[in-house]
Structures are given as structure tokens and as C-alpha cells.
Amino acid sequence: MSPAPIVDARAIHKHFGHLHVLRGVDLQVAEKELVFLIGPSGSGKSTLLRCLNRLEEPSAGSVTVDGIDMLDPRTDINKARQRIGMVFQSFNLYPHMTALGNVALALRKVQGLPRADAEAKAQAALERVHLADRADHYPAQLSGGQQQRVAIARAIALEPRVMLFDEPTSALDPELVGGVLAVMRELREDGMTMVVVSHEMGFARAAADRVVFMADGLIVETGPPGEIFANPQHERTRAFISQIE
């Protein structure tokens, strides 16, 4: 028997008013798996990610993360969210705090660590994203790629069980994308469970265990990157892949 998935989302529906944005999505992510989520703009990828940590409230369905029922009103949602790291297109760093300060703040606020402990952990997290030597830099003194790596450090410092990435490199100049993807690959090699929404198909080929193609609020097709890219089974997938490559 395979172990229980870290992420187990079933029959997820999401309505925004009259818009039916997710129409019954099932997504299971195994421990240490990297699932790569693709699909046309507006297909519901961001909404699905946000339903996993309840930044959006699903209209129907169930979401379990690391055995915790995310939709149960008795669940301490702030505590449950500590298991789920999220990285967005925009880095959302505090401009008046250094890289170290930004990462340490999360540890102090979320885990209640004393300043010295938080800073030691923050420094270790910055090392993992190869920014130990930029710890005392302010966001404005860092490139976009470095800022995004600080945002990744802020998330991994909290030792999440799964990391969600929503277009982490979409706001970056092309020459800065590689450094962020390299850090994500290292995370994966260290055994992090990851769900990644991205247009970086080269990264999917190299690092994804599974590609999930969404359209119109439904999962159309899922499979290993080699199969989805070379031999998509559905016309909709074929059309999307021929556009982006």
C-alpha cells in the first residue's frame, strides 16, 4: 500500500458569484513528489493552489494536508498553514527590513521564536538559497531573482511539509529565472513535496514527477512530463502545448 498523500484534495468546486471556476478537481500529491500544474490563463490554477491552504474557501469538496482536514471548522487554520509554504509571483518582502529580517520576522511571528534563535534559523535558510552573503541587504539592493530566493527562504525556514509555487519566475527578467529554478531543484532533491504552477517547461521536463494539465476548472490530463509533452492524449492538451513550446 502506498503511503497517504501529503496533499489530498477531492471534488473541489469553487464559485465566485456566478463564475464556476473549479468544477470538481481531484489532486493527490505524494510525499517528495513534484507536481507541475499547467493550463491556459483563467483555467483555475491559482484558485486551486489557494484552496489547498484555504486562502480561498472551496465551495465544495475536501482538502487534507499532511493528515489535517483543512476545511474542518475545528482545525486551527493558522497552525495548519504552517505546514504549507507558499511562494507567489510577487515576492512581498518588507522593504524596510533586510533579507535576514524578513525571514526572521516570519519565524518570530509564526513560531514565536526569540530574536536570536529566529535569526540563526533565518541565516541557515538564506544559506539554502545561496544568499548567506546578502543577509544584511534590503530588498531594493537585491535583484528580483534574489528577492524571490529570500521569499523562498522565508517559506522554507518554517519547515513546511509542502511548498506551493504560483508562477515564481513570471515577474523576473529572463537572466534571473535560472537561479530561482536551481534553488527549486535543490529543494526537490532535498525531498520537499512541491506543487508548482509555471510556464518553465524545461524545468518541468527536468524536475517534475508529474504534469497536470487544467482547463476550464477541470483536470484534463495528467502524466509524467515525457508523456504529456511528447504524446498528449487530449486535443485540448495538444493545443496548449503546441502554443507554449
Ligand code: ADP
Ligand atoms: P489561473 O491561475 O489558471 O490563470 P485563476 O485561478 O487565477 O486562473 O482564475 C480562474 C478564474 O477565476 C478566472 O476567470 C478569474 O478571473 C476568476 N477569479 C479568480 N479569483 C477571483 C476572485 N477573487 N473573484 C472573482 N473571480 C476570480
Ligand code: MG
Ligand atoms: Mg494564476
